[in-house]
Structure formats: C-alpha cells, structure tokens
Amino acid sequence: MxxxxxxxxxxxxxxxxxxxxxxxxxxxxxxxxxxxxxxxxxxxxxxxxxxxxxxxxxxxxRPDLKRGNFAEDEEDLIIKLHALLGNRWSLIAGRLPGRTDNEVKNYWNTHIRKKLISMGIDQNNHGLNHKLAPLQNSLISNNSKSFGLKEISKNKASKTQDGNYGEVSNASSGEDIESYDLLDINLELTL
DNA sequence: AATGCGCACAACCGCGCACCT
DNA sequence: GAGGTGCGCGGTTGTGCGCAT
Missing domain, CATH: 1.10.10 (Arc Repressor Mutant, subunit A)
Structure with missing residues (x-):
C-alpha cells in the first residue's frame, strides 16, 4: 500500500x-x-x-540556478531539443546550465508554445519530423554506440550531483558513452 | 476604487522506476 | 520474487499580479 x-x-x-x-x-x-x-x-x-x-x-x-528571462539562444536550444526529445523536460533542462525542468516546462507552455502556434508551426514536431526521424531512430536503435532516449533519461547512475546528465554507462557493453557530445553532434548535423 | 480577466510562474499530485528488505 | 519505500518526472492546478473595464 x-x-x-x-x-x-x-x-x-x-x-x-x-x-x-x-x-x-x-x-x-x-x-x-x-x-x-x-x-x-x-x-x-x-x-x-x-x-x-x-x-x-x-x-x-540551489545556488547554481540562473534566474530571470531566457536568452534568445536558450530559447532556440529549447525549441531544437523539444523537437528532438519531446516533453522530456528534465533532459532538456540538463542541456541548459542553471535552468530547471520546471522552469523550462513553464517557459515552454507560456511563451514558446504560443509563439509556435501563432507562427503556424506544429508545436509537437515543429515541422521537423522529416529531419528528426532518422536521428531519433538512430538514437533508439544504435545500441552499441548510443542510448535510446528512455535509457538516457532513466539511467540514474548517469546523473551528476547537480542533477544534470553526464556520461552514460552502457550496461550491456560496459562502455562509457558521452551522451552529451552525441546529442551535440546530432543537433549540429540535423538542424 | 472595485472587480473581472488573463497571464506567468510556483507548487502539488500521481505515477513509474530503482533500490532495499 | 514480492512488497515497501524513496526519488524523479511530467502533467495539472493554484496563486499572485498587472491590466482593462
């Protein structure tokens, strides 16, 4: 109970x-x-x-939190990450130093969502499905070199003390995988 | 000045997962 | 393996404030 x-x-x-x-x-x-x-x-x-x-x-x-409005580049990054990850606010926040999942979620719901709607952009995929599908598939299926989104988000051991996700250990192979860099590379290539 | 409304953000709730016994 | 407990996440609700009427 x-x-x-x-x-x-x-x-x-x-x-x-x-x-x-x-x-x-x-x-x-x-x-x-x-x-x-x-x-x-x-x-x-x-x-x-x-x-x-x-x-x-x-x-x-927390002393390391950044308060105040989101910068333009932060907003840009949120939009890109949301297109890639969906409503995985903790993951998105992990890419934004000093920002929390709650803050990102609120900012999305109150600012960005409306902005995208007013621009006639699909808030769910931002019109980027054709670009994102291969990346998402590779993230999920390429188990030897990367983790699926679920594994990244749920792997407690990968969380650093400040709540961000650092290196992810591949349980099956014992390798350490730098999911941060992987995501950076994929974002660069895809967007 | 009073009040109604909408917006932004803080906080709560319920669920799933991991860990422990 | 089953059940209990704690933590973290995402969705939702509550609250406070500014603005319009």
Whole structure:
C-alpha cells in the first residue's frame, strides 16, 4: 500500500522566507548529496513533505540556478531539443546550465508554445519530423554506440550531483558513452 | 476604487522506476 | 520474487499580479 505522497497536516502553498532559510541552512550544513528528502522536513523543523522540500530546493534555492528571462539562444536550444526529445523536460533542462525542468516546462507552455502556434508551426514536431526521424531512430536503435532516449533519461547512475546528465554507462557493453557530445553532434548535423 | 480577466510562474499530485528488505 | 519505500518526472492546478473595464 502506498502512503499518500504528502501528509494533509503539512503546510501547503507558497514558501515563506523563514521556511526557505531553514531548508537552505539544513542542506548547507549536511550537504545536498547526503540529504534524505523523506526525513529532512522533520530534521530541519519544516512542516512540509519531503517532496515539497526537494522541489523547492531543486527549482528555486540551489545556488547554481540562473534566474530571470531566457536568452534568445536558450530559447532556440529549447525549441531544437523539444523537437528532438519531446516533453522530456528534465533532459532538456540538463542541456541548459542553471535552468530547471520546471522552469523550462513553464517557459515552454507560456511563451514558446504560443509563439509556435501563432507562427503556424506544429508545436509537437515543429515541422521537423522529416529531419528528426532518422536521428531519433538512430538514437533508439544504435545500441552499441548510443542510448535510446528512455535509457538516457532513466539511467540514474548517469546523473551528476547537480542533477544534470553526464556520461552514460552502457550496461550491456560496459562502455562509457558521452551522451552529451552525441546529442551535440546530432543537433549540429540535423538542424 | 472595485472587480473581472488573463497571464506567468510556483507548487502539488500521481505515477513509474530503482533500490532495499 | 514480492512488497515497501524513496526519488524523479511530467502533467495539472493554484496563486499572485498587472491590466482593462
């Protein structure tokens, strides 16, 4: 039986400065890598569920986050990556230093999607299907040299400490595959 | 000034996966 | 292998703010 994800007696809604500070202090003193999100709220004296704490930290409190508007080149990259990866926001965000999946997702939904629609461009494939299909196929099928999208996104071990995806280890062959570079090369070639 | 509306963004929820016992 | 638990992801909802009426 799965317990409810969040206790109904916990705080909900916007975080206060005090709550933010408690969370920051706790993580700074214990280290992000050692944090157990499920027990953190009690340990840090927060009336929040662990998931909520994690989300707050990941999306807004981490010191390496870049706040503010997206630059034109970032927007461009999001559009290209979305054409390639679809709604894989965490993967897309992993390509944008200092940006989070939530931020990218919101930006897409509020800005880019409308922009593409107003330009008469299909928001799902951006009219690029004919270019992207071979690349997607090669990513998924060429198991010896690259990973399928599912494997890249789901391979926990490939995640670096800052939440980005670094090298991906090929479990079947034991090789290390630089999925970042692979994606760069493919984007260069394809778009 | 009051209120209604739309937009942007913060936060929540439910699910799937990985890991552990 | 089965069941429980924690984490991460993507979709959706809630909230606050600015603008128009």
């Amino acid at each position: 799965r317990k409810p994800s969040c206790d109904i007696n916990k705080n909900k809604g916007t975080w206060s400065q005090e709550e933010d500070q408690k969370l920051i202090d706790y993580i700074n003193s214990h280290g992000e890598a050692k944090v157990c999100w499920s027990t953190l709220p009690q340990a840090a004296g927060l009336l929040r569920c662990g998931k909520s704490c994690r989300l707050r930290w990941m999306n807004y409190l």
